[in-house]
Amino acid sequence: MNVFDSLRSRAGPRxxxxxxxxIIAMLPFVLASDFHYRVLAIAWVFALAxxxxxxxxxYAGVVSLGHGGFVGIGAxxxxxxxxxxxxxxxxxxxxxxxxxxxLAFVIGRPILRLKGHYLAAATLGFGILVSIALVNEVQWTGGPDGMSVQRLGAxxxxxxxxxxxxxVAGGALVLGAMLAVNLERSPTGRALRAIxxxxxxxxxAGVDVARYKLVAFVLSAVYAAAAGAMLALMNAHITPGVSDFLxxxxxxxxxxxxxxxxxxxxVVGTALLLILPQFLTVLHDYEHAFLGGVLILSMIFLRSGIVPTLQAALRKGG
Structure with missing residues (x-):
């Protein structure tokens, strides 16, 4: 069974x-240098978040603009x-x-009762607060210059x-992916889809909306913190920039x-925005403009996102 057949399967998520x-297992056969390994490792870390x-x-339909704060907490x-x-x-x-x-549990209880742009603004405020704290607490965090991180070892x-x-990052990503797809197929996942x-x-229908949204918020925060921790351990140095709004x-x-x-x-969205720029250095100052153009065209012609659109085309073609 090839990749496209896999995506057309009724067991699509799994x-x-x-x-x-x-893909993670086969890519090393075509990687040529440590640089390629590092770029992909960073991509796997961000893909986990x-x-x-x-x-x-x-799953739950809740937009958060402050998840960089949880990445910073883990880091x-x-x-x-x-x-x-x-x-x-x-x-x-x-x-x-x-x-x-x-923290996600504590702040999620009040802010997840908000709707629309009020909810997005509240999550944004949390991320900004974390970033400000990391910058200003110089005696603890090293301020804007950041601090060294002791490497993981034994x-x-x-x-x-x-x-x-x-x-390590690829293994964590696969584990995180398996947990996510199992959640989607569970009663909790069905409740989140209903919400x-x-x-x-x-x-x-009897779904405790507040409870299930809080579960999704806490889980997403733990994923982000895990990604932040791996990023810090990989680089052996961290700065407050890991938690900013961008x-x-x-x-x-x-x-x-x-x-x-x-x-x-x-994973595809992460790869496009993180890996593609590494191979567009010939464009120099036009690199970000090119990526912005890719994003705009994707939103116009692939409104459901790249993978769901391709899956729908494959089902129609099959």
């Missing part, structure tokens, strides 16, 4: 995760834990995920090579471009 794992945001946007957890608190890196990573989930060995991070379709109809906006763009509700779409 097949998407299988296709993703196959995008899959998490896709649970919130694609600085693995930086501050060993450097300031004497907590081992692994424990700091787990602590960062728990902290992101707890028994004298440290995880530092691009090849090693390619497999996305119509909150009123879902509520009439990162949040970039994550939202990746979800929409690839296709909301599609796990493979989240």
């Amino acid at each position: 097949r998407e995760a299988i296709v993703l794992a196959s 995008v899959i998490g945001l896709n649970i919130l946007m694609g 600085y957890a693995v930086a501050l834990g060993p450097a300031r608190l004497g907590i081992p890196t692994g424990a700091s990573l787990v602590g960062g995920l728990l902290l992101a989930g707890l 028994f004298g060995w440290q995880l530092r090579s691009p090849q090693a991070w390619y497999w 996305h379709g119509s909150e009123i109809a879902a509520s009439v 990162v949040s906006l970039q994550l939202v763009t990746m979800v929409v471009l690839g296709g909301m509700g599609s796990v493979l779409g989240a």
Whole structure:
């Protein structure tokens, strides 16, 4: 069965995760340098955050413009834990995920009751607050210059090579994808889809709208924090820029471009916006204009996103 047959299968969501794992396993046969491994490792890390945001946007229909804040929380957890608190890196990573989930639970209860642009503005405010805190708390975070991050390792060995991070990030991405597709096919996933379709109809059908939206928000925050932690550990240095508004906006763009509700779409959207610029250096100053043009054309001709549009075309052609 080829990739296109996989995408046409009735078990589409689960097949998407299988296709993703196959792609990650086969790409090293065509990679030529450490640079390529590093670019793809970063893409896998961001794709993990995008899959998490896709649970919130694609499944529940809730837009968040502040998820860069959760990325920053995960990143600085693995930086501050060993450097300031004497907590081992692994424990700091787990602590960062728990902290992101707890914050999402606390702030999600009030702000998820908002609607439309009020909700988007509230999430944006959270992301800005996190970014400001990371910049201003110089004695803890190093301020705008950031701080070094202790590498992950054990028994004298440290995880530092691009090849090693390619497999670690790829493995985390596949695991995150499998969790997302299993969630989609679960009763919780069906409840989230019902909410996305119509909150009123879902509520009439007995769905606890506030509870399920909060579940999606917390899960997406944990995904983002995990991505932030891996990014910090991979680079061995982190700055507050990881949590600013442009990162949040970039994550939202990746979800929409690839296709909301599609796990493979989240990866495709991430790859297009992160990997493609690495191969457009010949355009120099026109690189961002080219990418903006790609995004505009995609939104005009592929309104459902790249992957869902291709899936629909394949079903029609089959």
